[in-house]
Amino acid sequence: MKNKIQNIxxxxxxVVDDNDTMRLGMAESLxxxxxxxxxxxxxxxxxxxxxxxxxxxxxxxxxxxPINGIELLERVKKNNPSMExxxxxxxxxxxxxxxxxxxxxxxxxxKPFSPDELRARVNKIIQKIENxxxxxQLQDQNAYxxxxxxxxxDEMVGSTPVMREIFKLIDTIAKEDSSILIxxxxxxxxxxxxxxxxxxSDRTEQPFIRVNSGALNDNLLESELFGHEKGAFTGAIRxxxxxxxxxxxGTLFLDEIGDISPAMQVKLLRAIQEKEFERVGGExxxxxxxxxxxxxxxxxQDLVHNNKFREDLxxxxxxxxxxxxxxxxxKDDIPALIxxxxxxxxxxxxxxxxxxxxxxxxxxxxxxxxxxxxLENIIERLFITxxxxxxxxxxxxxxxxxxxxxxxxxxxxxxxxxxxxxxKKLIMQALKDANGVKNRAAK
Numbered sequence: 001m002k003n004k005i006q007n008i009x010x011x012x013x014x015v016v017d018d019n020d021t022m023r024l025g026m027a028e029s030l031x032x033x034x035x036x037x038x039x040x041x042x043x044x045x046x047x048x049x050x051x052x053x054x055x056x057x058x059x060x061x062x063x064x065x066p067i068n069g070i071e072l073l074e075r076v077k078k079n080n081p082s083m084e085x086x087x088x089x090x091x092x093x094x095x096x097x098x099x100x101x102x103x104x105x106x107x108x109x110x111k112p113f114s115p116d117e118l119r120a121r122v123n124k125i126i127q128k129i130e131n132x133x134x135x136x137q138l139q140d141q142n143a144y145x146x147x148x149x150x151x152x153x154d155e156m157v158g159s160t161p162v163m164r165e166i167f168k169l170i171d172t173i174a175k176e177d178s179s180i181l182i183x184x185x186x187x188x189x190x191x192x193x194x195x196x197x198x199x200x201s202d203r204t205e206q207p208f209i210r211v212n213s214g215a216l217n218d219n220l221l222e223s224e225l226f227g228h229e230k231g232a233f234t235g236a237i238r239x240x241x242x243x244x245x246x247x248x249x250g251t252l253f254l255d256e257i258g259d260i261s262p263a264m265q266v267k268l269l270r271a272i273q274e275k276e277f278e279r280v281g282g283e284x285x286x287x288x289x290x291x292x293x294x295x296x297x298x299x300x301q302d303l304v305h306n307n308k309f310r311e312d313l314x315x316x317x318x319x320x321x322x323x324x325x326x327x328x329x330x331k332d333d334i335p336a337l338i339x340x341x342x343x344x345x346x347x348x349x350x351x352x353x354x355x356x357x358x359x360x361x362x363x364x365x366x367x368x369x370x371x372x373x374x375l376e377n378i379i380e381r382l383f384i385t386x387x388x389x390x391x392x393x394x395x396x397x398x399x400x401x402x403x404x405x406x407x408x409x410x411x412x413x414x415x416x417x418x419x420x421x422x423x424k425k426l427i428m429q430a431l432k433d434a435n436g437v438k439n440r441a442a443k
Contacts, residue, residue, distance in 0.1 A: 013030055016060040
């Protein structure tokens with residue numbers, strides 16, 4: 001698809017009037033303006049012409065035989081709803097004008113009128129057609145570019161300045177092999193960024209391996225990262241390759257890196273620095289070629305200052321730092337994200353649900369403590385529980401519970417809503433305290 005907007009084509013006008021002088025005068029005046037004009041003395045002849053030929057504008061007299069201008073307009077609009085129309089009449093009434101506009105006429109002109117007035121009215125309609133055509137092209141082009149972004153950056157959606165900068169940074173760093181540290185609140189899409197970097201890198205055909213560092217204790221994490229030999233510990237009934245070995249040639253994504261213990265930090269530093277390790281219970285040193293992308297919802301720099309994270313490991317991981325904004329910092333992306341998640345649900349459920357503009361506006365007012373992940377969950381819940389094709393503002397308001405993330409006004413809130421709001425707040429706080437790890441939050 002070409003990036004520039006295509007030039008608007010020449011405009012074709014059909015003039016219908018049983019008064020020869022009026023018809024010929026209108027046609028000649030418009031031809032002098034550069035329009036292509038076809039003229040007819042009656043409606044059936046014009047309809048026959050329009051069966052085989054396209055036109056942009058119909059100019060028709062109101063009082064004609066065997067069909068009048070209103071009837072002609074009805075038939076034309078039935079077959080070509082996008083065609084614009086201008087009705088003219090020496091017997092124009094308010095009722096006639098209202099009916100013509102109701103049927104989709106762009107304007108109504110009362111005879112007699114000057115050539116200049118006709119040209120001014122026609123030029124105004126043509127300008128409207130040009131604008132609509134331009135908007136349509138821009139919408140098509142915008143949809144194309146949005147799809148291109150989705151293709152290039154996995155499921156990342158966004159067009160705000162901060163997201164454009166992140167896309168630009170991904171493009172810049174993807175081909176390099178330097179370690180990357182992605183920082184951001186839970187639910188901001190850190191893993192999507194890691195996937196996008198891997199996809200655009202020279203390692204795209206090689207494995208992308210993820211390790212949830214925060215969900216495992218030291219023993220399990222060491223075995224998960226480096227693997228183990230048969231008999232290394234109780235239950236080790238066979239040799240197991242670790243994630244680092246499995247990621248050879250590709251990318252190793254270390255999620256929630258800020259949660260690993262000081263002892264594991266030492267072992268990980270050596271593996272990253274030397275690109276070698278031994279399986280648990282093994283003596284053979286294994287060499288690997290992996291790119292490290294780490295992510296955390298904490299500030300590693302603060303952890304370093306508080307002696308909770310090794311400074312040398314921090315600098316080894318954060319050769320290229322990326323900070324992801326919270327959803328609160330990119331609220332203009334919320335409508336596009338909502339539509340993205342709706343499209344996914346529609347495709348998954350073979351349905352065609354929509355959401356009202358008022359509902360989207362209310363969702364934009366919410367502060368989104370759980371960020372994009374919370375938005376996705378809310379859209380899925382609204383989609384499933386909505387009895388109608390369109391998700392309404394009332395459904396969104398009911399779900400959000402008018403809680404303090406939207407408004408501080410608690411007057412006249414039903415008990416059920418208040419309890420729902422409190423329960424949801426406690427769950428969100430538990431998730432925050434557990435750094436987004438669900439099993440920890442449940443405990």
